[in-house]
Amino acid sequence: MLKRKVTHYIKKWVDSKNKKCLVIQGARQTGKTYIVERFAEENYEEIVEINFKQIPSAIDIFSGDLTVDNMVMAMRFRFPEKKIIPGKTMIFLDEIQECQEAITSLKFWALDNRFDVIASGSLLGIDYKRASSYPVGYVDYLKMYGIDFEEFLWGMGISEDMIRNICGYLSSKAAIPEAIHSQMMKYFRQYVAIGGMPEAVQKYIDTKDFREVDRIQRSLLQGYQYDIAHYATAEEKVKAEKCYLSLAKQLLDKENHKFQYKEVEHGGRAQKYFSSIEWLLRADMLYLCKLVTDIRFDLNDYARDDFFRAYTTDLSLLMAMKDFSLKQHIIENTLAGNSKGGIFECAVTDALYKKGYQLYFYKNETTKKEIDVIIQKDGKVVPIEVKSGNTRANSLKSIMKNNKDISYGYKFIDGNVGTGEDGIITLPLYMIAFFDKVSE
Incomplete structure (x- = not known):
């Protein structure tokens, strides 16, 4: 496993008191998904990972009311093997640019503040014309680069x-x-x-x-x-x-x-x-x-x-x-x-x-x-x-x-x-x- 500096910054985010959702930005193939998966394995009992390119049908989880209870319930039906317990489960929304409603949901995850939510993906495909739906003020950003x-x-x-x-x-x-x-x-x-x-x-x-x-x-x-x-x-x-x-x-x-x-x-x-x-x-x-x-x-x-x-x-x-x-x-x-x-x-x-x-x-x-x-x-x-x-x-x-x-x-x-x-x-x-x- 390649050691990356970004792991230190994710740990600081987890330990912060006024936690928001974390959005990891950066070019494709710089290791964003890999680092989050390894971090979750080492620091949480389970991870609910939704890759919107790999599982496009998972968009349905975010098609109804974007309350945390509704989204968690939809995830439990979709992934019945997952317990999804606050403080013990990381929720990882990967390739989030493919689901505008998932981007919007980050505001409500942050307001609820029971779950640690990390989103990752390219800036490509994000609809900035729907500015009112972008969770400004409810996310922390981390830019990830290739290996130095x-x-x-x-x-x-x-x-x-x-x-x-x-x-x-x-x-x-x-x-x-x-x-x-x-x-x-x-x-x-x-x-x-x-x-x-x-x-x-x-x-x-x-x-x-x-x-x-x-x-x-x-x-x-x-x-x-x-x-x-x-x-x-x-x-x-x-x-x-x-x-x-x-x-x-x-x-x-x-x-x-x-x-x-x-x-x-x-x-x-x-x-x-x-x-x-x-x-x-x-x-x-x-x-x-x-x-x-x-x-x-x-x-x-x-x-x-x-x-x-x-x-x-x-x-x-x-x-x-x-x-x-x-x-x-x-x-x-x-x-x-x-x-x-x-x-x-x-x-x-x-x-x-x-x-x-x-x-x-x-x-x-x-x-x-x-x-x-x-x-x-x-x-x-x-x-x-x-x-x-x-x-x-x-x-x-x-x-x-x-x-x-x-x-x-x-x-x-x-x-x-x-x-x-x-x-x-x-x-x-x-x-x-x-x-x-x-x-x-």
């Missing part, structure tokens, strides 16, 4: 004590011993090639066979394409799929990683495709890194909605869009050119996205200054450069020198820990998973 690099290390047998030991080198700004550093870079390259989709990670742990991992990745990508075909409007189906499948080319095959509609279709324009990007965003199939015109707090005030980079919500899906040979080059460390810089930039943004950061970047054609990623942390603007080697970060150095509001920045490299007098903290690429655990 730290969780991958747990799966590979690296203990939390060993990770704390590595973080100790960051606290002292000391170089990591080469034996540890080289092994961590090896793990990081494996993670980049596999991605964080639990099925792909588990397959690698079980088999160590990248061909088997590749098969899983391509199956997952097909599932995402199926969701586009199933949920997108007739007008958006083809356009959304074209936009999505263009991401690998946008991110890895060209020097400028700005999303360009001409890469989706010859002569493509925002007027035709921007609605498709918005649909993919709502579907948790991609996330954006927006250009800012100035590097100062609050970055969102300077963000441009029409100038952005678009990333897959997990590296597993990006890998599935490319030939198997890309994984081989990553593992063997033989990448070169735009692909090498592009893939490591994707890995860094993936880590930051899974930590919940809003992402921005900066590019000034006049001054030729460019910052790969910018985040806001503890009310401060933090610029980040990603280098496939250990080359100079001239843009980062210049911007920090001329902006007194920025007290430090990061340069993530294919190398070891280092610091400079200019306030730039140089860290190995894999440290993106731990950089926020250490005070600057």
